[in-house]
Amino acid sequence: MKNKxxxxxxxxxxxxxxxxxxxxxxxxxxxxxxxxxxxxxxxIGVEKIFGSGMEYDEGLIKDFETExxxxxxxxxFENIIPKSVSGNxxxxxxxxxxxxxxxxxxxxxxxxxxxxxxxxxSVPAGSRIIFMNNEITIEFPDGGEIKEFSDLNLxxxxxxxxxxxxxxxxxxxxxxGGDLYYNxxxxxxxxxxxxxxxxxxxxxxxxxxxxxxxxxxxxxxxxENYFNYEKDKISLGGYGFTADLGTENNVFGDMETEKYxxxxxxxxxxxxEITLNGGNLEISKDKNSKxxxxxxxxxxxxxxxxxxxVVIYSEKDLKLEEQKLFVKVRYKEELTCSYxxxxxxxxxxxxxxxxxxxxxxxxxNGNTRSENIIHKTKNLDKKEVAKIKKAIxxxxxxxxxxxxxxxLNEGREEKIIKNYxxxxxxxxxxxxxxxxxxxxxxxxxxxxxxxxxxxxxxxYEYYKDQNSLIPSNQMGLDFIGDEQHIQELIDLKFLQEGVxxxxxxxxxxxxxxxxxxxxxxxxxxxxxxxxxxxEWAYRKYLFERDFxxxxxxxxxxxxxxxxxxxxxxxxxxxxxxxxxxQLTGAKYNTYNRYxxxxxxxxxxxxxxxxxFKEGEWVSIHNSRYNAVLGEATTIFMKAIGIFSSP
Amino acid sequence: MxxxxxxxxxxxxxxxxxxxxxxxxxxxxxxxxxxxPTEVEPVYxxxxxxxxxxxxxxxxxxxxHGGYYEIPxxxxxxxxxxxxxxxxxxxxxxxxxIERIEGELExxxxxxxxxxxxxxDFEEQGFEIREGDLLVYVNINEKEIRTKLDxxxxxxxxxxxxxxxxxxxxxxxxxxxxxxxxxxxxxSYSEKPGFVCVTCLEEISNNNEVQITSAPFxxxxxxxxxxxxxxxxxxxxxxxxxx
Numbered sequence: 018m019k020n021k022x023x024x025x026x027x028x029x030x031x032x033x034x035x036x037x038x039x040x041x042x043x044x045x046x047x048x049x050x051x052x053x054x055x056x057x058x059x060x061i062g063v064e065k066i067f068g069s070g071m072e073y074d075e076g077l078i079k080d081f082e083t084e085x086x087x088x089x090x091x092x093x094f095e096n097i098i099p100k101s102v103s104g105n106x107x108x109x110x111x112x113x114x115x116x117x118x119x120x121x122x123x124x125x126x127x128x129x130x131x132x133x134x135x136x137x138x139s140v141p142a143g144s145r146i147i148f149m150n151n152e153i154t155i156e157f158p159d160g161g162e163i164k165e166f167s168d169l170n171l172x173x174x175x176x177x178x179x180x181x182x183x184x185x186x187x188x189x190x191x192x193x194g195g196d197l198y199y200n201x202x203x204x205x206x207x208x209x210x211x212x213x214x215x216x217x218x219x220x221x222x223x224x225x226x227x228x229x230x231x232x233x234x235x236x237x238x239x240x241e242n243y244f245n246y247e248k249d250k251i252s253l254g255g256y257g258f259t260a261d262l263g264t265e266n267n268v269f270g271d272m273e274t275e276k277y278x279x280x281x282x283x284x285x286x287x288x289x290e291i292t293l294n295g296g297n298l299e300i301s302k303d304k305n306s307k308x309x310x311x312x313x314x315x316x317x318x319x320x321x322x323x324x325x326x327v328v329i330y331s332e333k334d335l336k337l338e339e340q341k342l343f344v345k346v347r348y349k350e351e352l353t354c355s356y357x358x359x360x361x362x363x364x365x366x367x368x369x370x371x372x373x374x375x376x377x378x379x380x381x382n383g384n385t386r387s388e389n390i391i392h393k394t395k396n397l398d399k400k401e402v403a404k405i406k407k408a409i410x411x412x413x414x415x416x417x418x419x420x421x422x423x424x425l426n427e428g429r430e431e432k433i434i435k436n437y438x439x440x441x442x443x444x445x446x447x448x449x450x451x452x453x454x455x456x457x458x459x460x461x462x463x464x465x466x467x468x469x470x471x472x473x474x475x476x477y478e479y480y481k482d483q484n485s486l487i488p489s490n491q492m493g494l495d496f497i498g499d500e501q502h503i504q505e506l507i508d509l510k511f512l513q514e515g516v517x518x519x520x521x522x523x524x525x526x527x528x529x530x531x532x533x534x535x536x537x538x539x540x541x542x543x544x545x546x547x548x549x550x551x552e553w554a555y556r557k558y559l560f561e562r563d564f565x566x567x568x569x570x571x572x573x574x575x576x577x578x579x580x581x582x583x584x585x586x587x588x589x590x591x592x593x594x595x596x597x598x599q600l601t602g603a604k605y606n607t608y609n610r611y612x613x614x615x616x617x618x619x620x621x622x623x624x625x626x627x628x629f630k631e632g633e634w635v636s637i638h639n640s641r642y643n644a645v646l647g648e649a650t651t652i653f654m655k656a657i658g659i660f661s662s663p
Numbered sequence: 664m665x666x667x668x669x670x671x672x673x674x675x676x677x678x679x680x681x682x683x684x685x686x687x688x689x690x691x692x693x694x695x696x697x698x699x700p701t702e703v704e705p706v707y708x709x710x711x712x713x714x715x716x717x718x719x720x721x722x723x724x725x726x727x728h729g730g731y732y733e734i735p736x737x738x739x740x741x742x743x744x745x746x747x748x749x750x751x752x753x754x755x756x757x758x759x760x761i762e763r764i765e766g767e768l769e770x771x772x773x774x775x776x777x778x779x780x781x782x783x784d785f786e787e788q789g790f791e792i793r794e795g796d797l798l799v800y801v802n803i804n805e806k807e808i809r810t811k812l813d814x815x816x817x818x819x820x821x822x823x824x825x826x827x828x829x830x831x832x833x834x835x836x837x838x839x840x841x842x843x844x845x846x847x848x849x850x851s852y853s854e855k856p857g858f859v860c861v862t863c864l865e866e867i868s869n870n871n872e873v874q875i876t877s878a879p880f881x882x883x884x885x886x887x888x889x890x891x892x893x894x895x896x897x898x899x900x901x902x903x904x905x906x
């Protein structure tokens with residue numbers, strides 16, 4: 018009986034101790050299992066493969082616990098994060114005592130060895146390591162870093178794929194997206210897309226080796242595709258790959274890549290894309306460039322450089338053993354800006370969109386029309402301009418040439434100039450065959466205060482606030498409130514559909530003939546100029562019609578453009594009736610300055626058209642003065658050739 | 664031979680002499696430029712300088728319009744009010760031959776000569792000028808252009824009446840050379856349409872001592888390239904487009 022009690026006592030004691038130790042273990046670290054000798058289990062020998070904190074089942078080491086330790090043929094695996102924490106598949110698969118494949122995520126930095134070959138660098142904590150088909154893939158956590166690559170060769174390591182979006186590479190370089198490979202040296206694999214130092218590699222037909230060497234010698238890399246990063250310099254060579262320098266690359270990172278233009282919400286960005294088709298290039302920052310936006314390009318063989326606006330194609334003419342450079346301009350809806358390129362130590366220069374040789378000859382002018390107008394205006398020879406102005410004024414009268422070129426010389430005016438160009442084109446679509454010149458349109462609009470008025474830019478408010486409305490009567494379009502007239506402009510295709518008129522139904526405007534008109538506003542400068550051009554062309558059409566009727570078709574063909582501008586300005590200023598009367602010498606009805614109707618005898622072409630003489634009434638109310646002003650200033654604009662094709 | 668026969672011979676000789684003398688007096692005024700009668704010299708000088716001016720203006724105009732005064736619409740592109748001819752269109756070369764350019768310049772001069780020819784002033788000075796039909800002949804050579812007018816003018820002042828008919832001037836011009844350079848540029852372009860071979864332009868430019876600028880141009884629905892060839896010697900410009 019005593020023995021029975023003793024057995025029960027001991028049993029209860031063992032149970033209590035067991036229970037207590039179980040509770041204690043739970044408190045200090047969770048479930049523990051003992052060491053599993055997998056080597057013994059699979060019959061390859063004791064302690065060949067052993068570990069704790071995981072499970073082994075039919076060749077698969079899995080279910081890693083928080084505390085785990087594993088030794089496979091002498092190689093340690095520690096700090097493997099449990100699947101429940103990493104969210105990644107977590108296992109090591111064995112085959113005949115070796116690792117067949119593995120997928121582990123690690124909590125501590127370290128070098129990992131699979132079947133005797135190690136990762137080529139210390140893998141940072143949080144990385145996922147996948148070993149499969151004798152390749153290692155390492156998925157880096159955000160901000161993960163490779164401090165240095167080991168000197169291991171392919172005998173000692175595996176082909177290693179580095180994946181990640183913000184992986185720090187040795188020497189302050191970075192992998193910003195895509196897959197990078199290491200096999201003793203770093204390379205990008207054919208067909209992949211990868212971003213390194215914010216430089217994007219695309220359309221790779223062959224692998225491209227990457228280097229980060231100072232004093233890189235391309236001659237040592239003739240038979241490979243290569244790309245070397247240096248401070249402010251890249252060297253690349255080979256066949257069939259494209260490198261896009263992007264807008265924030267680390268190599269030339271301090272270059273201004275964006276340009277804001279007044280009146281535009283989004284900046285224009287600069288970019289440089291290089292494709293190699295069997296050539297080599299060295300591209301470095303041109304430290305002497307005034308703009309700070311230029312690259313020196315040393316190139317050989319076949320390559321393409323696209324600076325967003327102009328594409329340079331270099332082709333080696335094997336028959337002639339000569340380098341040929343071809344240029345193609347890229348047309349884009351939205352204007353972009355570009356880097357300047359200085360080829361082969363100044364042999365050729367791409368400055369903005371103008372390609373020159375070292376003698377300063379402009380071989381290609383790839384500017385848009387508005388850019389060209391600004392470019393030409395900025396580069397006007399002041400002495401030459403003064404000479405032209407004087408010659409015109411000697412002929413047509415002192416003070417008759419207004420130099421409005423200052424309205425066409427700033428980047429912020431680019432959009433307005435583009436509107437001039439497009440407005441001229443739009444008005445010239447008319448079905449009656451009347452053609453206006455951009456010079457004539459510009460001069461008339463500037464004289465009407467479209468460009469400037471006493472308060473500065475009429476469009477200035479528009480630059481600042483794109484929602485501000487532009488009043489037509491401040492542009493000399495006080496008669497445009499007549500809806501019938503608008504319809505006529507549309508019917509004759511002086512005005513194309515789509516322009517928005519904002520009528521102020523409540524208000525009244527008096528036009529120059531004291532007639533009541535609805536005030537009209539435009540929503541933007543483009544619409545405003547388009548309507549202005551339509552009306553200017555319409556007035557020219559009225560003049561041409563009257564002239565042909567009175568003097569005959571043949572004589573119209575012989576009239577000088579200057580006289581034509583004179584009369585169209587006259588028609589614009591005084592109205593078509595007065596214009597016709599003065600042109601033909603007929604009587605016409607008009608109003609005096611008090612708004613009373615009067616009849617005026619026209620003087621006839623030969624008495625009205627002519628230079629402005631000393632002593633004549635200098636006033637904007639003098640139509641002849643305005644007409645000579647229009648004629649002389651338009652001749653001036655044409656003579657300095659700002660709007661003419663390059 | 665009888666007396667009647669002798670008289671007939673004398674009469675024939677006399678008629679021949681009279682006709683010859685009459686011909687001499689009728690034609691002596693327009694036999695040669697060197698022998699311009701002093702009375703009509705102002706009219707002659709005015710016409711010659713006007714012809715020179717119009718020819719020079721015409722050459723300048725033709726240069727800026729690829730050799731045309733009136734460009735066939737089907738082969739031209741408009742840049743605002745300027746029409747520029749295509750020298751390469753639909754993969755075909757389309758350069759006007761020199762004879763065509765001569766004809767275009769003839770038309771230009773025919774049309775614009777009257778702009779500077781002002782007979783009114785002479786009429787105020789007592790001249791009476793009657794004009795016949797104007798014919799213009801242009802001959803473009805390597806270094807010069809010759810313009811000849813067949814323009815019968817009968818000029819009377821007081822009792823004197825003189826006739827002028829042929830007028831000829833010669834101006835220095837390398838138009839023909841610029842046309843040849845254009846051909847080289849178009850040939851180079853046709854090797855890779857759509858692209859400008861800037862090194863080729865440079866070579867052509869160096870070999871011919873001209874300046875060449877290309878200007879790609881997008882006109883809404885069409886893309887073209889303008890070429891401007893400039894002779895630094897004569898400052899003549901030659902402009903054309905390619906598609």
